[in-house]
Amino acid sequence: MDLMEYKAKELFTACGIDAGQGVVIRSPAELDALIADIPFPAVVKAQVPVGGRGKAGGIAFAANTEELRERCVSILGMTIRGHVVDRVLITGRVECAAEWYLSILLDRTAKRPVTIFSPEGGVDIEQTARTAPERVARLAIDPLLGVRDYHARYLLTSTGAHGDPAALLSVLRRLYDVFIRYDCTLCEINPLAVTAGGSLIALDGKITVDDNALFRQPEVTAYRDSLAEDPFVLAARSFNFLYIPCDAAGSVAVMSNGSGMIMSCIDSLSDRGLRVRAALDLGGGATADRIARGVSLLLDDERTRALFINIFGGITRCDEVARGVAGALAKRPGDGRPVIVRFEGTNKREGVAILGEIPGVRYVEGLSQGVDALCERRSAL
């Protein structure tokens, strides 16, 4: 999951990186209690887990208390690339002599962390890499050796940056600590401000944490639970399903048992011009009870106009699937939205027999037949 700036800075600070001082508020009313701690001129920054805040008006300066209050009022509640701003970070403005870029991310192909550095920070690093590639250094970190002093030296001298290798080494070591300690796939500081005195301060930060490691990251899990998330995502999480919102304007919901199959379903539906609203991954070996929960969850979304269930039953048994569908629909008499079911595998015959008894449910043989069945109903979707 992607952490917002303020949370990323909290983790930086925990590992000893200077990320400045700041306060997070969720409503302008909180300002009164905090105003004494805020240095002016101040910066107000919308907290959203996406980039492009500046262009969207999500960052503003304030010279005094009145301006600060106005900025908070205007930014809180704003929508930036689909995210409603429910908290802002207020910090003092930092004067800097230069702005660097520094990140550590997982290089999937090399299977190791890679650090990227540029003395041209504060802008999109991909743009710098295109326009001035000699100003961007990329260096693999051997996970068994970690960060070494020559890494910092190389980043500086190979990009022609002027700065103290020891200071950069210290930030790089700590950023690597963040990367390891919090199970990150990305830790980015941009810009990394260089003050007139040569100190380095993280002015903005971005962290992506491996979802699979949340069980050992209580701090990140608590943060996640503080977020206003899609209620369907939350409901699915409470049942340990994976719910994937797809096309907000879509009308077909997909349920399957494995992400590969879900991708195949989405691909097949999309190829025929059908738009998928959301997909739910049951995982392996779901029981009738869990199937019923999944069906209900998807049908609870009123903008779902049809449900496509596609199960390849290896561990999951087809009769369990059918019983689950029956159970969920029994609680929704007269719902009327079409449910197309395709399954294959263990106890298929029993499953088909059960499905035959449920009004509004159509069983099909094979994925493409399922897609055909949905296309027939295209006008209602």
Add this chain to the structure above:
Amino acid sequence: MDLMEYKAKELFTACGIDAGQGVVIRSPAELDALIADIPFPAVVKAQVPVGGRGKAGGIAFAANTEELRERCVSILGMTIRGHVVDRVLITGRVECAAEWYLSILLDRTAKRPVTIFSPEGGVDIEQTARTAPERVARLAIDPLLGVRDYHARYLLTSTGAHGDPAALLSVLRRLYDVFIRYDCTLCEINPLAVTAGGSLIALDGKITVDDNALFRQPEVTAYRDSLAEDPFVLAARSFNFLYIPCDAAGSVAVMSNGSGMIMSCIDSLSDRGLRVRAALDLGGGATADRIARGVSLLLDDERTRALFINIFGGITRCDEVARGVAGALAKRPGDGRPVIVRFEGTNKREGVAILGEIPGVRYVEGLSQGVDALCERRSAL
């Protein structure tokens, strides 16, 4: 260097291993201040960096204060395998249900640490390995993976030991911490007492620290400096020479520039029946001044009856060697003990010329000629 039991136990304790409580005294007079802290029955153990203390009478029990004082008086000052006992460790006696053996040492051939475990501790582990090999487990530790839980499980189950894997794992992890943190080549707990309640306590300990790592081991260096050592070893250390006491009954001192050469000299002299008292390694690139210091140091030992200097001058220059010898002997007019010098390499001719001016010094061509020259003087050695 080999640490005495009490120092080993201090390092164990620093890493969280239970090594019991104890006090170290250097004179019975120190007992009065400490007596309140000593639990009876007590054990008094001579502190020497060699084994075989028990047989030598260096370990005794005391039921009360008077006995304790008597034991301390009799053990302090004792000589055990050449070591005068200048300190004793006093601990409470521990009742145990079993005695295990556990060590981690550097396997030079495999270039990694190896751990050795046996449920038959308290005795010589080599004897157990001979008489009951199935009761001794040996397991390499991958230095990049460290100690893992399955190591402890394997040590127990493969030797038929009865005990809690988690308790052994905890001690093994901490012993490995000691091994790494203090640059050890050996960390041994024997016996590792198993109490009736299943706790593990290190009743005796042995640690060998890599001499080359003392620069980063201030605690061990301080301990070394507290030891009563051979004054020649101490003098050599203060000049950064390596001084090697060899045969206490020997009469020939050897000076050379490299341990390989020193070994060859000792081998050649020994083959001809000459006994080497001590050897001094100058290291590479010694100046006349350092050479003079080395010569003086060896001649300061009155039991040295002859000095053999053998230098292969690569970095070390022969004229410097000769000047050093001249300088040292100038301060010892009428010393009379023969000095045989052989060197080879840079500025040899100049060196030979200088040597020719010094009374009592004989230059020879080659190692074996040097040995011959000493043999000629055998009667005086």
Add this chain to the structure above:
Amino acid sequence: MSILVDGGTRLIVQGITGREGTFHTEQMLTYGTRVVAGVTPGKGGMSVHGVPVYDTVREAAEATGANASVVFVPARFTAAGAYEAMEAGIPLIMTIAEHVPVHDMMGVYHTARRLGATVIGPNSFGVISPGRAKAGFMAHAIFSPGPVGILSRSATNCYETVYAMTRSGIGQSTCVGVGGDMIPGSTFVDLLPLLESDPETSAVVLIGEIGGGEEELAARYIVGMTKKVVALIAGKNAPTGRSMGHAGAIVSADGTGSAARKEELLRDAGALIAQSTEDIPGLLRGLGI
């Protein structure tokens, strides 16, 4: 021949006394796999479906001469299980669990290379050489022996493909669940050479996904292969930047890892591109299989 597992496989099941471990041990035995030992800490001395249980992999390996292990333990213990097997000298290790932390797998990946072990998975159904042996949890009934090797990042898409192939009379030499995680123990390029040199494999099906660069690397290798390859890339229409459950299936903003790029490179390398699993038998038939 087949690759990785066959009649010579002497398999350990790590976590054999767990629910999944016990169930699939029976399934594997039924399929004819030589499951020679199980491992569960503290359960040494038991037996499960006649298979002796040991406390450690090292003891199991010493006692039975095992040469492979399948790790049926929860995600958070999977790396530890793999390390135990690697340190015990097991040359082939199948890891099954979903949701193993990627940092755990980063360590396992590099350790496997250092110690010369082959790790398959995680997030994998395992490996099956139909008619010979299986190590994993795949529903084996749909598999049939034959000349096509399959490497798949997705279990369900592999099942669909195998089911369609078997119904079309096309059997499989070995099917490997490479797993869909960001860092699998073995990637396509690690495994393609084994299929290329397996005399019983005539063609290869490669089932990939969006995200990562493994299909791109595979394309480079395929250029020099003598055997034909049919490839499917799932996730063309997956929402960008969102996890599709396989942590790996994230399309990066700049198009690397995209289905289009992967398909293009694979096609240029000489592979036939399937649009859905249902296309695959037909494409294989076209190759004369």
Add this chain to the structure above:
Amino acid sequence: MSILVDGGTRLIVQGITGREGTFHTEQMLTYGTRVVAGVTPGKGGMSVHGVPVYDTVREAAEATGANASVVFVPARFTAAGAYEAMEAGIPLIMTIAEHVPVHDMMGVYHTARRLGATVIGPNSFGVISPGRAKAGFMAHAIFSPGPVGILSRSATNCYETVYAMTRSGIGQSTCVGVGGDMIPGSTFVDLLPLLESDPETSAVVLIGEIGGGEEELAARYIVGMTKKVVALIAGKNAPTGRSMGHAGAIVSADGTGSAARKEELLRDAGALIAQSTEDIPGLLRGLGI
């Protein structure tokens, strides 16, 4: 041919601006070695005897295509220097310093194998292929080109041997200072195969010491060698259990690592055993060299 270093060696000197580094850079250049770059942190842009200095090994390697490095830095920084060179992809690294902590070398040893680098030393004079190139600090005047490869744990005993050989008219193909530490970067068995397959090497001199098991392992390899080996084991009369400066030279209590055992195994493997360095030219003559 020779091994390890020759006219194709493009050498980096790490620590080139230090006293030893500067002096020996000049010596190596005088000997004809192609020293292409030096490295000293913070001194990038300088030059030493005409050799350009860089801040990092990676930059030096990128700029000059260097393929070897000699690490002239103090013992406590030697491992860091070796890691830097290995991470920069340098395939051959000579480490010189005495008194490198053995735990440091344990890490370097395993990393070198993992990354495919050859590390020589520490506590080594380096490597010289007489008449071609040298990388290290050996007093090169005594060396002469010829057909005998030398591997030595001791610098001084190697000098004695080379001096005696050169005076007897027997030259050397390559002399390697293996170093006398407990864990050298490369051991006899790592290097013997290179000499065995070097067409310009006709015989091998192996100068060992008491302690450790490297001579014992070498004996096993020597059994299968086509080239004859002359071996010397120093330290027969060294006091047991005491360091002889080379941390490695500790005779263990039970006699493993003893000179007698090493000589016995080497003799059984077909090596000729010299009693002193002065014997070596004669033994080589006896082999027809």
